[in-house]
Amino acid sequence: MSIAITGTGSYIPPRIVTNQDFIQHEFLNSNGTPFTQPNPVIIDKFRAITGIKERRYAPDELNTSDMGFLAAEKAIADAAIDKNTIDHIIFAHNFGDIAQGQNQGDTVPSLATRVKHHLQIQNANCVAYDILFGCPGWVQGVIQAKAFIDAGIAKTCLVIGAETLSRIVDPFDRDSMIYADGAGAAIVQAHNGGGNILAHASATHATKEAFYLFFGNSYNKKEDSAQYIKMHGRKIYEFALTHVPQAMKTCLDQSGSDIGAVKKIFIHQANAKMDEAIVKRFYALYDKEPPSGVMPMSIGELGNSSVATIPTLFDRVRKGKMKNQQVQKGDVVIFASVGAGMNINAITYQI
Incomplete structure (x- = not known):
């Protein structure tokens, strides 16, 4: 018996924000003073270092848990499993649900619980919880899923990673150009059909x-x-x-x-x-x-x-x-x- 990723899904927001969309921003140093270089130079240097030409921002009506749900639906369909057989939902994020126009995160109930609610999973023994581990959170969620399966506690886990970083960036910080939104999910299972961690x-x-x-x-x-x-x-x-x-x-x-x-x-x-x-x-x-x-x-x-x-x-x-x-x-x-x-x-x- 191996432990495999049997299904994956993702949600890529449709809103494209290019580097040129930052051309009118007022970028400041950490001490509040303006940069001596003009924005076109700042943006060109940014692209040369990061490789970023554009990024995706979530639609106003969607939160982090909403995007996670959309990715989860695709992963469940891809794995061709009954959603009610999922034993654990592990949701990796860092800032919770942040409504458009706000910058305060909402984590009660957990984002994993919200996904379980949206999926309408009836199985009360499907345990839903969040993990905060920085950017490596989704990978750590897969590691935790493996541990649960190895221990005989679970057979099937849904691991989600989602974030709306665009809603917690300082518009005066040039690092704001790095951040983006999106969601990905995977089904991790005890499996006989190939694939193994x-x-x-x-x-x-x-x-x-x-x-x-x-x-x-x-x-x-x-x-x-x-x-x-x-x-x-x-x-x-x-x-x-x-x-x-x-x-x-x-x-x-x-x-x-x-x-x-x-x-x-x-x-x-x-x-x-x-x-x-x-x-x-x-x-x-x-x-x-x-x-x-x-x-x-x-x-x-x-x-x-x-x-x-x-x-x-x-x-x-x-x-x-x-x-x-x-x-x-x-x-x-x-x-x-x-x-x-x-x-x-x-x-x-x-x-």
């Missing part, structure tokens, strides 16, 4: 790194006391390049798979330049160069939707929706993420 690894670095991502005031000192997502980008970049490649190697080595067997790496879509450097360092640990096409990328068009980046990316590649990217039964792939905490995790998975 071969190994996983997780770590939390919470000494000097704990507050590399945090809630802070607007850079516009005239704004009210509302809090927005903030980050120390350079510190995160250096942290990720130091720790993520080794975590990936640990996970791959524990799986017993050879580096040459890895067909795809589904890495959190945080920053294209950073992701490329992480994968290059990972392969360097084996004295190799990354093969062409080993790392599918969606950040250029979809931006950074936190917990949703990996499940949406995997769903699109798995279903042949990305040009020149596909996976086949038997392929060994790696999921890897880094984010607030600072948390790191990885999974070695055989399709």
Whole structure:
């Protein structure tokens, strides 16, 4: 008996926000002073570093749990299971439901409970709860699902990752251009039909790194006391390049798979330049160069939707929706993420 991802689904918001949509923004330094460079220069440099040309924002009428529900419906249909056989619903997010025009998160009831309600699952023994683990939350949810199945507590889990980061960004912070919205979901099951989680690894670095991502005031000192997502980008970049490649190697080595067997790496879509450097360092640990096409990328068009980046990316590649990217039964792939905490995790998975 293996533990496999038997179905996937995603919700990609229809609203496209391009870099040019930020051309009139007033970007400020953290001390409230204006940048000396004009916005076209700021935006060009931003694209060169992050790879982001555009991102997706949720429709006004949808919250994070709504998008999670839409992705979950697709994953359930893809797995061809009865929704009432789901034992656990694990919803990874960081800020709860945030209504359009608000920046206060709502997490009561949990977003997983809201999804169960929307799905109209009648089985009271289907346990629904949320997980807060930064951007690696969806990967950690899959790891938890595996643990429940290994322990005999569950046979079928629904793992969702969704976020509406566009509603908690400071418009005066140039980092606001990074963030996006979206949702991805997967069915994880004890299964006899192929597919298996071969190994996983997780770590939390919470000494000097704990507050590399945090809630802070607007850079516009005239704004009210509302809090927005903030980050120390350079510190995160250096942290990720130091720790993520080794975590990936640990996970791959524990799986017993050879580096040459890895067909795809589904890495959190945080920053294209950073992701490329992480994968290059990972392969360097084996004295190799990354093969062409080993790392599918969606950040250029979809931006950074936190917990949703990996499940949406995997769903699109798995279903042949990305040009020149596909996976086949038997392929060994790696999921890897880094984010607030600072948390790191990885999974070695055989399709």
